[in-house]
Amino acid sequence: MTSADGTNDKSMAVAEPPQGKASSKFVTVDGNEAAAFVAHQVSEVIAIYPITPAYTRLADG
Amino acid sequence: MGELSDAWSAQQRINIFGTVPDVIEMQSEGGAAGAVHGSLQAGALTTTFTASQGLLLMIPNMYKIAGELLPTVFHIAARTLATHALSIFGDHSDVMSIRQAGWAMLASNSVQEVQDLAMISHAATLRSRVPFIHFFDGFRTSHEVNKIEQLSRDEIRAMIEDDLVQACRDRAMDPDKPVLRGSAQNPDVFFQAREACNPYHNAVPQIVRETMQQFRELTGRSYDLFEYVGADDAERVIVMMGSGAGAVEEAVSRLSSAGEKVGLVKVRLYRPFETAAFVAALPESTRKVAVLDRTKEPGAVGEPLYQDVVAALAETGRLSSCPTVLGGRYGLSSKEFTPAMASRIFEELDSSDPKRHFTIGIVDDVTHLSLKWDPRFSTEEEDVTRAVFYGLGSDGTVGASKNSVKIIGENTPMYAQGYFVYDSKKAGSVTVSHVRFSPRPIQSTYLIDRANFVACHQFNFLERIDVLTTAQPGATFLLNSPYGPDEVWDKIPKEVQQQIIDKQLRLFVVDAISVAQEAGMGMRINTIMQTCFFALSGVLPRDQAIEQIKEAIRKTYGKRGQTILDRNFAAVDAALTGLFEVQVPSDITSTIKRISYSHSEGADFVQRVTSMLLDGRGDLLPVSALPVDGTFPTDTAKIEKRSIAQEIPIWDGDICIQCGLCTLVCPHAAIRSKAYPKSSVNGVPDGFESRDWKGKELPDHLLTIQVAPEDCTGCGICVDVCPAKSKEVVKHKAINMEPKLEHLDRERDNFEYFLSLPEVDRTQIRTETVKGSQLLQPLFEYSGACAGCGETPYLKLMSQLYGDRALIANATGCSSIYGGNLPTTPWSANSDGRGPTWNNSLFEDNAEFGLGLRLALDQKRDHAEFLLKSIAGTVGDDAVRAILEAPQTTETEILEQRKRVSGLKEQLAASDEEYAGKLAALADVFVNRSVWIVGGDGWAYDIGFGGLDHVLTTGRNVNILVLDTGVYSNTGGQASKATPRAAVAKFAAAGKPSRKKDLGMLAVSYGNVYVAQVAMGSNPAQTVKAFREAESYPGPSLLMAYSHCIAHGIDMTTAMTHQKTVVQTGFWPLFRYDPREANAGEQPFHLDSRKPSKPFRELAMKEARFAMLTRMDGERADLLLEQAQRDIDDQWRYYEQMAGVERAIVNDFEEAQS
């Protein structure tokens, strides 16, 4: 992939999944949960109002 | 996202600073943005989540937040803005509407990216002080379940620098070091001040690049402002952002490996748009660029991203080497966008005369902008499992599919993706789950159309839905079938047999329903079908699969108790015993044909368009088939005939006391009563029941109570309210639920005949009574609401009384979805073609919108009056006076007025007076119209309250109907200010701590507003009386209608009779306040319900929204329930005293006229 600083990356095939660090944890979540997961941990006040797309809860680990 | 944050905070889950984030629900997105602005100003790290219309309401505060360089991140599931219609689905029209607000904008294309770029946004905003919009496609990304590598708490902690957090604290408003912000500036300095923030915005790209670099070192996952994929020497490049990039990337890798010189630039940091970085990402060899925008900006040179790209190329001098820049629109409202379409775009770039501006994904036979793509082009890989599951909302298919994705994603090295498509009905809705398993990360952001596994979880779907369109040759077809392997073949429709043979599909059947019932699972067949899927698809070895399924069940249902686990385990163990392969014969033997709506009768539009929608082939409709301004015909729900009931009500005339209650309370107008002259009876189908009409007012008439068998949802409310019991068999009533299949054919013919009978003469019956009102034809029928809905009976009653003269302003919410969600609408018309005309403007403006309807009507009437008076000579003074002043309060008077108007129009047709034509066009407005402003409590108590309050003071004749369920029902039961104390709801998981807002009394306090609080199930007569008084009152009237709802956690079948307890406990007092009785010291406030005779706890224990709290936190439950009882006692004392209060208010109407 050509990134902004011009270095070309030859591998064309879809990249092998990056081998996550040994400690990395794989989870299956949807986009809403992925965003909320980070936002909740770095926020102190969350002011919201109900709107679609409402969220569905996956059974957490 | 908001709900999840609330759930986590409720579980005391702490943030990286060690505190539990405070999640607060505001009255609207505008309110939320204001609260965020305040919280930022006082130095707290603050965020919010929203979409579409919500984002628009935040714009004013966004300008302020950017102007004050307050670091924050808004996470947006980008969603379609309402234009000609509302759409809950995904595109960029909302985020593109705020690109000018001065916020940085980061786009994520996949679930992994959403997590990562959310993190990068939060880090970068602190460093740059420029607020960030982090957005991703609504549904396609927000609801796609995918396997991602989760950030650890330490990684998150490492990305947030403490000194930057402290910097926010230091800048906060603080009386110890007071500053002034939000000053008002003058022309002398404003411009300079506005430019002062430039360095901060200029620094953002580099800060984002450095933050991404830090993120790469921490996690190994790399991102950049713009990312290029494709041939190094590419000449044709697509530029885009959002989930569509997944499809284009697959097309690029397929085409470039075949030697084509193509590539893709993924735009991540859209604002600030760093032109240098953008052109650097474009290979030098680029000659032709296609910019794809997932939005539409009518009247602009091109869509936003297109304009940015052209400007960037022009500024950097790259236009000369890259002269061809095309602008394309795709994917509006989650329209599919596939690799085949990307490939077609690359072809267009190569054509000698490419379309400068094009659309793709639709057929535009009006302005001919669309490109025709070849669906055969596919990038699906052989080693990827692609499964499509067709199920009902109620059978748990989606839940099981999500668990399957979880099983593979979290327990194997493979990757898994799940995406779910729902139809727009709330009862008996069809769901389609698209699931992929692959050894490589899955970025196929499009529906599966080459499935190697198809499962149909409901046998009757075969007659209505073409489930095998997506099956590729040799695929496996799993069918839940009540018929065994050797008898099922003849029972499936002809078309399905044809497909199975042509595509050489392997067919398997399992009688999942009997296995489920055997295991005590009722209709929940999901775990059984899931087990069969794993056994057949070979994604996992069979025993490992079964063990994993059980583990998933333990996680999902563990909290709910051992019984559920045991039953699910039993279902899993028994599933494979019922699974058989069918030896597929080589010839078609079936006589059954699939139902198609295309033959359905009805006006041309319905024939051409609505039937295609009902057949599920709406995607094929060209642009010309669709209305230009969003105007759709009414009276279409009747052709759906969804036939989702298991049991339908059958009338027993001998026992019936003709009280009209069953038809009154029917949420779906699927049970009708009609009185018709004996003389009008001919050609009666056998089994058609009728009895002599028992009222004095309709001599020698017959009465029939008739079910609409294929429109009834089987909710059973009619039977529950029926007061007439057989003397011989107590359980047998005047109307009884009986298995539909035994009665379907006969009742279908009966209903058809019933509709052919003449409607009753409205002037001959006492419509002010329950019984009389129920003889009127309903002009609201067969809505898509939940079976047994508490809201729809009120709308039906209104449509019976005033439907043929009604204009309806409907707030967004349940009522706008079951009332106006395509393919059809329950609002219908009578034989004269008259019926309610309906419109949903927005959520927050409904009262003002309805007022606007009134203002226009009043103006048209004044104009007509002027024209009429000007030709009084020819028409005659008496006729003029009659038309202008004759009363229109009773049905007879209205009929007289209609006759006068049609007489006038005949005269005008024959006259050559100058104004004749104009007046003829307006004359109908002399028949009084009835303006209804309808909505739920979310609108009336919260987001729309400002408008409602103002409209109440205008004195204009509008009837406001608040369908009060006490929660935001449409979005899944979030608390509103109407939510009662102690009720559990989303954002009030530990029981609502505060008292319900008394909206009724707020309106009463104005003095000249008619206000009534009604509950149909408790006092039907008072409900009818209140509707009539509200409509007849010449000023603003407010009807607070108690609506039971599935979010109350009740048995819907007995929900209407349950309303008796609701009123007997004083929880919902019934009253009417009529200003017409408030002028000369009279007592206008009538308390219609009696002193509370039951404790509130007795009601609370019958509704899960209260009872659940006692299970989880007995102490808190006791406290809140006790407080709730005190609320009720206090409110009753207050209402009792109000009943005695004498008023002498100024009567705006009479005095104004004198």
Place this chain on the structure above:
Amino acid sequence: MSVDLTTCYLGMPLCNPLAIAACRPLTGDLDMLRRLEDAGASMAVLPSLFEEQIEHEELEINRLLEFQTESFAEAMSHFPELDNYNTGPQEYLRHLEDAKKAVSIPIIGSLNGQSNGGWVRYAKMIEEAGADALELNVYIVPTDPGITSADVEQRYLDLVSAVRQSVEIPLSVKFGPHITSLPHFAQHLVAAGADGLVLFNRYVEADIDLETLQFKPDLVLSNRHEARVPIRWIAILRDQLQASLAATSGIHRMQGVLKLLLAGADVTMLASALLMKGPEFLSILLEEVTTWLEENEYQSVEQMKGSMSRSNSSNPGALERANYMRALIRYSAEYPGEPVA
């Protein structure tokens, strides 16, 4: 010299024969339990743990949380996902543990199972939670004409032996009097592993609501005449069984206690009386029983227990002849004058 009130039930020494029957308002409340102990109760049976109710609640909660979820794009669920619904027996077992800490008198768990698996599973849990003994609250209302009385009795015996093989603590069985051959059945219950029998289980009989024409189950407190049924059968069974015998229902006064002890009961279980007159009434009762024993020169409860069992009583015939005629003649001889209506 004061009377020795001690007795023994299910192998447990009790300070006196007055115990508290399974009754939610009494033994389901810790404070009430303490007041009962202070008033002299020698033992308490906790209210029953109903397997059927646990299963019903779990299914209801599941139905609530599953209802119409994942079927409409704008609303995936209609209820917040909550943490614990504390379904299952946790609440009951916690109360049992708390009761054991709150009072020192023996605490007996009571179980009303439904499925064979359920009887065994919950019996073990009650044992592990520290119950001193387990009372099996069994009532079977046969409605299928195809089932014989032997079939029904066999179901009692099967569940008793199943529980017997799964727990170590003493077992008692509380069942209704509607048994064709009660002595035979009682013997088999003991053989199946019952250490004691609680005579008898009072069924909650449904009433009819004339307004709504629906059956309406409602609890009617016992009255003192109902004690005669346990008097008869305890007197008969006393000689035939080694097992402990507990008498319940209809014990409202001191006389009732004494009569049942004479018939052969090891312990008398009270509920309705205390609901009506309050827990402190128990101490009055205890005093009256003690005074009677002293006045009639009994050394101990043990001494009088069963002294009027069928074999020990002077006119056992009265026990067997249940028909109306014989009792009437004797009755009129002793009370000449008022004719019996």
